[in-house]
Amino acid sequence: MLTREDVEKVAGLARLKLTEEEISEMADKLSQVISYVTVLDEVDVSNVEPMAHVADVANIFREDAVRESLPREAALDNAPKSDGKYFLVPQILENA
Amino acid sequence: MDYTTIIGLEVHVQLLTKSKIFCGCANLFNPDNPNVQTCPVCLGLPGSLPVMNRKAFQLSVKTGLALNCDIASFTKWDRKQYYYPDLPKAYQISQFDLPFSADGWVDIEVPSTGETRRVRLIRAHLEEDAGKNIHDESGRGADSRVDLNRTGTPLLEIVTQPDIRSAEEARIFLEDLRLMLRYLAVSDCEMQEGSLRCDANVNLHVEENGETIPTPIVEIKNLNSFRGVEAAIEHELKKQVKAWQTDPRRMGEVPKTTVGWDANRNATFEQRGKEEAADYRYFPDPDLCPVTITQEEVDEIRSTICELPGVRRTRYVSELGLTPYDAGVIVDQGAEFASYFDEVCVTCGDGKQAANWVTQDVQRELNERKLEIGEFPVSAPVLGAVLKKVVDGELTIKSGREVFATLLSDAGDGTRISAERIDAIIADKGLGKEQDTGKIDAVIQAVLDRNAAVAEDVRNGRMQAVGPLIGQVMRELKGADAKDVRQMILDKLQG
Numbered sequence: 017m018l019t020r021e022d023v024e025k026v027a028g029l030a031r032l033k034l035t036e037e038e039i040s041e042m043a044d045k046l047s048q049v050i051s052y053v054t055v056l057d058e059v060d061v062s063n064v065e066p067m068a069h070v071a072d073v074a075n076i077f078r079e080d081a082v083r084e085s086l087p088r089e090a091a092l093d094n095a096p097k098s099d100g101k102y103f104l105v106p107q108i109l110e111n112a
Numbered sequence: 113m114d115y116t117t118i119i120g121l122e123v124h125v126q127l128l129t130k131s132k133i134f135c136g137c138a139n140l141f142n143p144d145n146p147n148v149q150t151c152p153v154c155l156g157l158p159g160s161l162p163v164m165n166r167k168a169f170q171l172s173v174k175t176g177l178a179l180n181c182d183i184a185s186f187t188k189w190d191r192k193q194y195y196y197p198d199l200p201k202a203y204q205i206s207q208f209d210l211p212f213s214a215d216g217w218v219d220i221e222v223p224s225t226g227e228t229r230r231v232r233l234i235r236a237h238l239e240e241d242a243g244k245n246i247h248d249e250s251g252r253g254a255d256s257r258v259d260l261n262r263t264g265t266p267l268l269e270i271v272t273q274p275d276i277r278s279a280e281e282a283r284i285f286l287e288d289l290r291l292m293l294r295y296l297a298v299s300d301c302e303m304q305e306g307s308l309r310c311d312a313n314v315n316l317h318v319e320e321n322g323e324t325i326p327t328p329i330v331e332i333k334n335l336n337s338f339r340g341v342e343a344a345i346e347h348e349l350k351k352q353v354k355a356w357q358t359d360p361r362r363m364g365e366v367p368k369t370t371v372g373w374d375a376n377r378n379a380t381f382e383q384r385g386k387e388e389a390a391d392y393r394y395f396p397d398p399d400l401c402p403v404t405i406t407q408e409e410v411d412e413i414r415s416t417i418c419e420l421p422g423v424r425r426t427r428y429v430s431e432l433g434l435t436p437y438d439a440g441v442i443v444d445q446g447a448e449f450a451s452y453f454d455e456v457c458v459t460c461g462d463g464k465q466a467a468n469w470v471t472q473d474v475q476r477e478l479n480e481r482k483l484e485i486g487e488f489p490v491s492a493p494v495l496g497a498v499l500k501k502v503v504d505g506e507l508t509i510k511s512g513r514e515v516f517a518t519l520l521s522d523a524g525d526g527t528r529i530s531a532e533r534i535d536a537i538i539a540d541k542g543l544g545k546e547q548d549t550g551k552i553d554a555v556i557q558a559v560l561d562r563n564a565a566v567a568e569d570v571r572n573g574r575m576q577a578v579g580p581l582i583g584q585v586m587r588e589l590k591g592a593d594a595k596d597v598r599q600m601i602l603d604k605l606q607g
Contacts, residue, residue: 075404083136085138094157102259
């Protein structure tokens, strides 16, 4: 079972602000999801190499060549806030 | 108080590729034009897919080899999750459990102790750089500005074992590392521009009552100058010693702290962590395929590594007989300068002579003309040919300097400088060493006859009077060797 604290921690890491009801609801729902996937614990994987990628391919490279970038207006277009040159975000780091 | 200083460094190095690590945007330092080097991959837009830059991987392996690391035959990339505005995807593509290289070392020479110290490296891995945040410094809490030009710049993270024992050693390690990376041409290592950055983890091992007690680790972030690295660590060590004496804490009793370095105030300031406790929830990035590398491919990359600074310094001292100081001066100027020296040396066949000219005459001209060695008008074979004549006794050092000066001023007139010019200059100016002793003898006799009183002084033992006599002879016989002339005058007067 997931505890309230587990949910609060995960929500914090995902920058989600949950209400009291949502926390209880999520604790239940996430616990269900986790108990569902614990069925995988029954598989014996002691002789299986950990998989790095689902597709069995390696060494996909591009050559080091410059391609055109987006115009600045297009790059900033989806931003909630910008000054026409930079993305603007609420102040992040407090220097004590 | 009996203690040992324990320092480990994390160094970030931007690689010298044309394009970014996972997309075709230009990899250029361009702070005056924010947000012009981005694309859907840099911006983390849905549906975009990163593809690994081959060159970035090759430069990484080259660096790993130069750092004496083992290169992994299988390596992969992972997502490191955290929220920060300079990281639009909310995760950084990095390497977690299977970095491309591990277990290396770098030897450093510490002048203050005369010791050679080995700094072991835990790993070097390849990741993407984040963008740049510019904070409002007015204190009024205005918005931070974000420039994503840097997002996706190929970044090598090099992590040392805590093998460094003083702030001085940390600075030397970083200076040596930068020189090596520049020889390898994998990074320009411009600390001002952030292409070489360093974090330092600092604590003490206090010896008390037969027990070794580690104190809490403090991480100093984003040191961007050699002086900053040394000063910040020095400052932090003093603070930790004082802390132990007033309120002793062991490692684990308080959480690890992260501080920044304010070079203007010469003090550290505490930073709030990105997460209360780092929880990056790494997992393999499904967008990128793993990379495998064969021994043949590793060997091929190894073959592109030039002679590195440490090896070069040793060779200059042991094989060419240079002083460690001169060897250091040449090596520290960079690979191109050292290669110029090597070529002069091979052409003239005398390491010391070549070192004197390259570190004095050539360096002086480069400084005065504000040139790089690659732009210097007197090429290595030409200077080597002049010095060969000096070494073979066909030119005096003084005449050699005159030939050198003439070659340089010819270059100013746009005259093409080739080795053939040397003989022409020597003939024009009569600089060839005068080897006709009969002729020298006649000139000396004439000078002595004109200066009978001075000659008499010398005969009576007033040796300083001989100087003006030599001067007069040399004015008439440019190519004569002043030392020979002095001896011949003395032989005549005292014989």
